[in-house]
Every structure is written in structure tokens, then in C-alpha cells.
Amino acid sequence: MTNALTYIQETFQNEFKGKKDKDFNYKKINADRLQTYRKEKHAVLRVQRPTNLARARTLGYKAKQGFVVARVRVRKGSGMHTRPTMARRPKRMGINKLTRNLSIQSIAEQRAARKFPNCEVLNSYSVGNDGTKHYFEVILIDSLNPAVQSDKDVNWLLNGNHRGRVWRGLTSSGRKSRGLRNKGKGAEKARGSHKPGWKKQGRKKMFKPQNVFQ
Numbered sequence: 001m002t003n004a005l006t007y008i009q010e011t012f013q014n015e016f017k018g019k020k021d022k023d024f025n026y027k028k029i030n031a032d033r034l035q036t037y038r039k040e041k042h043a044v045l046r047v048q049r050p051t052n053l054a055r056a057r058t059l060g061y062k063a064k065q066g067f068v069v070a071r072v073r074v075r076k077g078s079g080m081h082t083r084p085t086m087a088r089r090p091k092r093m094g095i096n097k098l099t100r101n102l103s104i105q106s107i108a109e110q111r112a113a114r115k116f117p118n119c120e121v122l123n124s125y126s127v128g129n130d131g132t133k134h135y136f137e138v139i140l141i142d143s144l145n146p147a148v149q150s151d152k153d154v155n156w157l158l159n160g161n162h163r164g165r166v167w168r169g170l171t172s173s174g175r176k177s178r179g180l181r182n183k184g185k186g187a188e189k190a191r192g193s194h195k196p197g198w199k200k201q202g203r204k205k206m207f208k209p210q211n212v213f214q
Contacts, residue, residue, distance in 0.1 A: 009054040043073045044115040059123035066145030072108035074134045105173040112138035113166045121166040
């Protein structure tokens with residue numbers, strides 16, 4: 001028997017694909033929702049319940065105390081950059097394609113964590129995008145709440161090594177940005193982190209010159 005979460009998931013898939021049938025115009029439903037998001041006053045806003053409940057439940061959300069859902073609006077593109085005024089040839093102006101080392105989703109997670117400093121980011125998912133903005137919903141957990149501390153599914157976040165995990169690239173989106181989704185052959189330069197691989201590949205090895213006059 002098909003449960004309610006399956007129907008919710010199918011509905012959102014139809015909205016993202018812009019489908020239309022005899023009963024519903026899914027493309028218009030999605031466009032109206034994005035228009036509401038675009039008119040919201042705050043870029044980081046706490047919501048009462050997840051928009052896509054099926055996706056949120058898959059990522060660990062539970063309708064209980066200690067769980068917080070925040071919707072985050074992030075701009076598209078690489079952001080604002082000041083144009084240099086002198087001492088550059090046009091090739092070195094550095095205006096376009098100055099992208100960050102973080103994904104847009106990781107930026108949304110960090111902004112939600114900054115808004116709720118007493119919570120840890122569990123996961124996040126996309127709820128749509130328009131011409132200029134991306135919209136994500138971030139699931140956060142209050143690690144001091146007794147309901148969370150007694151929950152065996154999420155109380156692993158209480159360990160000290162998970163404190164500030166969003167700032168260290170330990171969330172699912174952060175691990176993807178660091179290239180840690182793959183293991184073994186083909187991923188030698190990605191592990192254990194970016195900097196050791198960079199040192200191994202790009203650093204010059206300086207040899208100590210021998211004193212031939214001794």
C-alpha cells in the first residue's frame with residue numbers, strides 16, 4: 001500500500017519538472033510558491049514544518065522537540081566582486097568566474113548555523129530556484145534538548161567531534177564539496193583533505209646544495 005510520503009514525493013517531482021495534468025498545473029503551483037519565498041523579508045527564516053516532508057524525513061527530520069527547520073535564500077552566481085581600477089590587463093581583471101570553494105548549499109547551511117548558534121546542522125535539501133535565487137531548507141538540531149539527547153538516531157551529534165560540523169565541511173553537502181563522495185582509484189588527490197594533496201602535487205622540492213669546497 002502506498003503511503004502518504006510517496007505521494008508527497010511524486011507531487012514535488014511533478015512540480016520541479018513543470019508537469020500538467022487534467023487536475024493540477026504543477027508548474028504554476030511551484031511558481032506561486034517561489035514567488036512567496038522571493039517576497040519574504042528575511043533571507044533566513046524559521047518555518048513551522050518542512051515544505052517537502054518526504055525529503056526531510058529521509059534526511060533525519062522528526063516532528064519532535066529539538067528539531068528546527070529554516071528556509072534560506074541564497075543568490076545565484078559567484079557574488080559581487082569589485083572591479084580593479086588600475087595595473088591590470090583585461091585578462092587579469094578578475095571579475096567573472098571568481099567562484100567560491102563552497103557550494104551554494106553549503107553557504108545556505110552556514111548562514112542557518114550563524115542564525116541559530118545553539119543548534120547543529122543535520123542536513124539540508126533544495127526546495128526550488130528562480131532566476132536569481134536558490135532556496136534551501138536546513139534541518140538543525142538543538143543538542144541541549146532532552147528529547148534529542150535521548151534519541152538514539154540523532155544523539156551522535158552530541159559528541160565533541162561533531163561540534164561546528166558545518167564549518168568544517170562534515171555535512172553531506174560539505175563532504176561533496178570536498179570531493180569525498182568517491183573512494184579508491186581516481187580519488188587519490190581528494191583524501192584525506194584538499195591541502196595535503198595540494199602540497200604533494202604543487203610544492204617544489206628544494207634540495208640542500210652540497211658544499212663542494214669542503
